[in-house]
Amino acid sequence: MQRQIFRILVINPGSTSTKIGVFDNETCIFEKTIRHDSNEIAKFNRVIDQYDFRKNVILDQLDHEGINISKLSAVCGRGGLLRPIEGGTYEVNPGMLEDLRQGFNGEHASNLGGIIANEIANGLNISAYIVDPVVVDEFDSIARLSGVPEIPRKSIFHALNQKAVARKAAKDIGKAYDQINLIITHMGGGITVGAHKNGKVIDVNNGLHGDGPFSPERAGTVPAGDLVALCYSGQYYRDEMMKKLVGQGGLMAYLQTSDAVEVENRIENGDKEATATYEAMAYQIAKEIGSMSAVLEGKVDAIIMTGGLAYGKAFIEMISKRIDWIADILVYPGENELQALTEGTLRVLRKEEKPKVYPT
Ligand SMILES: Nc1ncnc2c1ncn2[C@@H]1O[C@H](COP(=O)(O)OP(=O)(O)O)[C@@H](O)[C@H]1O
Numbered sequence: 001m002q003r004q005i006f007r008i009l010v011i012n013p014g015s016t017s018t019k020i021g022v023f024d025n026e027t028c029i030f031e032k033t034i035r036h037d038s039n040e041i042a043k044f045n046r047v048i049d050q051y052d053f054r055k056n057v058i059l060d061q062l063d064h065e066g067i068n069i070s071k072l073s074a075v076c077g078r079g080g081l082l083r084p085i086e087g088g089t090y091e092v093n094p095g096m097l098e099d100l101r102q103g104f105n106g107e108h109a110s111n112l113g114g115i116i117a118n119e120i121a122n123g124l125n126i127s128a129y130i131v132d133p134v135v136v137d138e139f140d141s142i143a144r145l146s147g148v149p150e151i152p153r154k155s156i157f158h159a160l161n162q163k164a165v166a167r168k169a170a171k172d173i174g175k176a177y178d179q180i181n182l183i184i185t186h187m188g189g190g191i192t193v194g195a196h197k198n199g200k201v202i203d204v205n206n207g208l209h210g211d212g213p214f215s216p217e218r219a220g221t222v223p224a225g226d227l228v229a230l231c232y233s234g235q236y237y238r239d240e241m242m243k244k245l246v247g248q249g250g251l252m253a254y255l256q257t258s259d260a261v262e263v264e265n266r267i268e269n270g271d272k273e274a275t276a277t278y279e280a281m282a283y284q285i286a287k288e289i290g291s292m293s294a295v296l297e298g299k300v301d302a303i304i305m306t307g308g309l310a311y312g313k314a315f316i317e318m319i320s321k322r323i324d325w326i327a328d329i330l331v332y333p334g335e336n337e338l339q340a341l342t343e344g345t346l347r348v349l350r351k352e353e354k355p356k357v358y359p360t
């Protein structure tokens, strides 16, 4: 008997890009990364204001490629800042849409994934899903304490790619994911460093507006007292302060670009400020990896580097020289997110798994 072919549109809005793919079962028939100019993104006050812009970018691209969306079996988007939930595939429901629109746990482009997927799916009378959203929470209880009881630490990270890369690395190492310990460093517009202990992410920096290294467009950890003082200085509105942390922080603040390729070009041309800033970002990432090795009590099977920045060989070297004594380093540049969204959707369409119901 011939296997049924499901055609799936997958949508991955990131802070600096929108990635889309069309898959016939596991086979990718079309894939595109649309990089956005940081000035264009900065024009929007809230993520939800980018809805029409990002949706049109996707539909125009599909139209340009001559892809007929009427043949789709399902649409799947990257899941955003919802309530903390376990990993898996969730069918988009009204409560989820409301939380994505509000930004229940904050503002990030991934909030648009489920909303746009739902809009396209509705028009075709098919289902919309999200897989392993950025709020997947597997923290050990010890990791939740911040030092201020009203401010618990949160699990907000590149869950989709960290889980997908973890499974790939486990396969490459020749062991089961739930029998090894990994430190996974995803380096995109945001940067998250997760401690994966026997298949669970027991600690990770909150890569949105929490803590950790600075990134192409985020501040990461900043000295807390000085931050409070700046908030109350009367110089900035709340939204302006948030933009300093997310969107206009990190490389954007120091070098006025979130494009690491441009920074690397400037470094090659002898720009000393670009070199010093890039070195500092690598230094902070290495520090975070070191701290996650303490979380895992030194029992680390491998350190994984992934995301867009992992394409930069010199950058990987800047980090590696500080941490290569901890464990072997495996580099998986880019991400497996489109494939991971597809696989999560296929498990449901093939009835191998029931879709999870988002709690509201
Ligand atoms: N070949 C490359 N070499 C170095 N950096 C790269 C390369 N390709 C992309 N990047 C950088 O990776 C970052 C974006 O990573 P990505 O994982 O695509 O981000 P996001 O999904 O958060 O938008 C940007 O700073 C981009 O300039």
Ligand SMILES: CCCC(=O)OP(=O)(O)O
Pocket (backbone or CB within 6 Å): 013, 014, 015, 016, 108, 134, 156, 157, 158, 187, 188, 189, 190, 191, 207, 208
């Ligand atoms: C909110 C954590 C995920 C994240 O930072 O994604 P991007 O790097 O795609 O912005």
